[in-house]
Amino acid sequence: MALKLYHAEPLANSLKSLIPLKEKGLDFESIYVNLHKFEQHEPWFVAINPEGQVPVLDHDGVIITHSTVINEYLEDAFPDAPPLRPADPVGKARMRYWNKFVDDQVMNYVSMWGWHRMVGVIARGVESGEFEKLMSRIPLHDQREKWKTARSGFSEKDLANATLKIEMAVDKVESQLGETAYLAGDEYTLADINFLSHCALSLPRMFPEIGTPERCPRLLEWVERLKARPGVAAALAMPDHTDPALRTFSGDVH
Numbered sequence: 001m002a003l004k005l006y007h008a009e010p011l012a013n014s015l016k017s018l019i020p021l022k023e024k025g026l027d028f029e030s031i032y033v034n035l036h037k038f039e040q041h042e043p044w045f046v047a048i049n050p051e052g053q054v055p056v057l058d059h060d061g062v063i064i065t066h067s068t069v070i071n072e073y074l075e076d077a078f079p080d081a082p083p084l085r086p087a088d089p090v091g092k093a094r095m096r097y098w099n100k101f102v103d104d105q106v107m108n109y110v111s112m113w114g115w116h117r118m119v120g121v122i123a124r125g126v127e128s129g130e131f132e133k134l135m136s137r138i139p140l141h142d143q144r145e146k147w148k149t150a151r152s153g154f155s156e157k158d159l160a161n162a163t164l165k166i167e168m169a170v171d172k173v174e175s176q177l178g179e180t181a182y183l184a185g186d187e188y189t190l191a192d193i194n195f196l197s198h199c200a201l202s203l204p205r206m207f208p209e210i211g212t213p214e215r216c217p218r219l220l221e222w223v224e225r226l227k228a229r230p231g232v233a234a235a236l237a238m239p240d241h242t243d244p245a246l247r248t249f250s251g252d253v254h
């Protein structure tokens with residue numbers, strides 16, 4: 001059995017699939033893809049994932065893409081490893097509801113701010129002719145447009161809408177944590193890993209005015225509970241090659 005994960009920094013989608021691998025204690029080869037150097041669009045990588053994005057799981061030569069799909073695949077392929085998905089149908093449905101919510105309603109809005117603050121800096125650092133060449137290698141239309149928008153800057157209206165979506169998500173999670181210990185119930189699941197990776201962990205750095213103890217005390221306590229898990233801590237300890245100068249823009253390439 002050989003598992004490989006192609007991934008970037010332990011943030012966002014990459015972190016979201018690194019955590020389950022660590023939680024389950026599965027041996028895997030970690031293959032770092034440098035998004036800051038556009039490696040995800042190089043022919044060798046596009047041959048593996050035609051969409052040119054990380055993370056990508058390779059299980060004995062079978063390629064699985066998209067973090068939510070990868071994470072459920074790990075549940076199915078390794079039934080003897082510690083589960084991160086409830087066994088009962090209602091629990092599964094609740095977990096999938098939250099995964100859908102994070103994937104559709106949260107990830108892209110946090111991402112927009114990250115791209116605005118950090119990818120814009122990277123994109124503007126590339127010479128015009130070179131930038132067009134890099135753009136022509138991006139397989140996904142939406143992603144190509146996102147890189148171009150990051151270079152010119154997202155509109156104030158889109159950024160304000162993204163902030164509102166993040167506020168709504170934080171309030172929704174805070175309210176859920178008043179009912180149950182974790183998002184999908186009293187069990188820790190892939191849904192917690194999803195919201196942690198895409199939003200909760202970035203609050204102090206990217207949105208300190210939203211992630212306050214007054215607004216979301218339960219969410220902040222839940223983050224500490226999750227970070228104390230050895231699997232989460234091990235995933236977070238994976239190497240981060242981000243240029244420290246770019247870190248000060250407090251964004252993520254995701």
Ligand SMILES: N[C@@H](CCC(=O)N[C@@H](CS)C(=O)NCC(=O)O)C(=O)O
Binds near residue numbers: 053066068
């Ligand atoms: N739906 C995909 C999204 C993957 C994605 O957006 N990956 C980001 C990194 S977190 C990426 O590869 N960004 C670089 C790019 O698109 O050029 C998933 O869930 O895995």
